[in-house]
Amino acid sequence: MYKMTNIDIYYFSGTGNTKLIVDKMKDCFNANNFKTNLYKIEKSNPEKINLKNTIGLAFPVAFQSTYKFIWDFIYKMPATRKKTIIFMVDTLHLFSGGIVGPLKQIFKNKGYNTIGAKEIIMPNNLYPQKINVKKNKIKIAKGLKKAEKYTYELINNKSKWINIPLLPYMLHKVSSSSFLLKKSNELGKRYKIDKNRCTKCGICINLCPVQNIIMNDYPIYLDKCQLCQRCMIYCPENAISFKFLWKFKKYKAIELDELLK
Numbered sequence: 001m002y003k004m005t006n007i008d009i010y011y012f013s014g015t016g017n018t019k020l021i022v023d024k025m026k027d028c029f030n031a032n033n034f035k036t037n038l039y040k041i042e043k044s045n046p047e048k049i050n051l052k053n054t055i056g057l058a059f060p061v062a063f064q065s066t067y068k069f070i071w072d073f074i075y076k077m078p079a080t081r082k083k084t085i086i087f088m089v090d091t092l093h094l095f096s097g098g099i100v101g102p103l104k105q106i107f108k109n110k111g112y113n114t115i116g117a118k119e120i121i122m123p124n125n126l127y128p129q130k131i132n133v134k135k136n137k138i139k140i141a142k143g144l145k146k147a148e149k150y151t152y153e154l155i156n157n158k159s160k161w162i163n164i165p166l167l168p169y170m171l172h173k174v175s176s177s178s179f180l181l182k183k184s185n186e187l188g189k190r191y192k193i194d195k196n197r198c199t200k201c202g203i204c205i206n207l208c209p210v211q212n213i214i215m216n217d218y219p220i221y222l223d224k225c226q227l228c229q230r231c232m233i234y235c236p237e238n239a240i241s242f243k244f245l246w247k248f249k250k251y252k253a254i255e256l257d258e259l260l261k
């Protein structure tokens, strides 16, 4: 049995799927008198999290793992002697590579009480060839229902954070390797700015979670990209494109002002 205190959810969302999920969870927690705050991972200092509160962690799956800057945040979270309660939720298109297993081990080693993990299928944001608005709506509605159910499981001591067998653990090791990070960094150089459209508003620079874009007359990309998609999706002038193998559509679950809230 555990007793949840005030809840601090640290989250990242590239294109809005994860934001929709944490907003739903926050509403459900608040409706049940659990004061809940949302904090953006990219703007938070992991060393300063309040270990007296219940901690939530939410992020998208990427390369059957998650983005390196999210791993960096997790590794920098402090160890605790207070048996700090922690839960996680990730959003994904298809298959996560069993990331919940290694994460449970990491938090157990740091002394946390790992009360629940959930993976929620949402629409694909990785260079989709087409976007079926109707199907996506249904997927999102299902995802939000799952998030609501999960929140009640957490509140009622009914959630689980499963251990995973060896194979997904090995997959995780491969997918979070520096090889894939290097590939993302290289691929990130395929983003191009259309100077005829760009108004130099700086939104892409502010949105990048890893400070990979700088203003130099026009925005330019450095070599730290982790392919979260944000800059391209939320450029208000549609001035950012990406050279890829196939023509793809741009997916976003929410508008920019909601992402920034």
Ligand SMILES: Cc1cc2nc3c(=O)[nH]c(=O)nc-3n(C[C@H](O)[C@H](O)[C@H](O)COP(=O)(O)O)c2cc1C
Binding pocket: 012, 013, 014, 015, 016, 017, 018, 019, 059, 060, 061, 062, 063, 064, 065, 091, 092, 093, 094, 095, 096, 122, 123, 124, 125, 126, 226, 227, 228, 229, 253
């Ligand atoms: C670079 C990248 C890699 C991805 N890799 C996976 C993956 O390995 N497995 C999967 O099921 N979905 C994958 N996805 C899809 C996202 O996890 C999914 O659409 C997620 O809900 C996006 O959340 P967000 O809108 O909060 O960023 C990937 C997306 C991106 C951009």
Ligand code: SF4
Binding pocket: 193, 197, 198, 199, 200, 201, 202, 203, 204, 205, 219, 234, 235, 236, 237, 238, 239, 240
């Ligand atoms: S968000 Fe778009 S318009 Fe604004 S600076 Fe970046 S590329 Fe230019």
Ligand code: SF4
Binding pocket: 188, 207, 208, 209, 210, 211, 212, 213, 221, 224, 225, 226, 227, 228, 229, 230, 231, 232
């Ligand atoms: S450059 Fe764009 S896609 Fe790459 S990490 Fe930054 S915001 Fe995400």
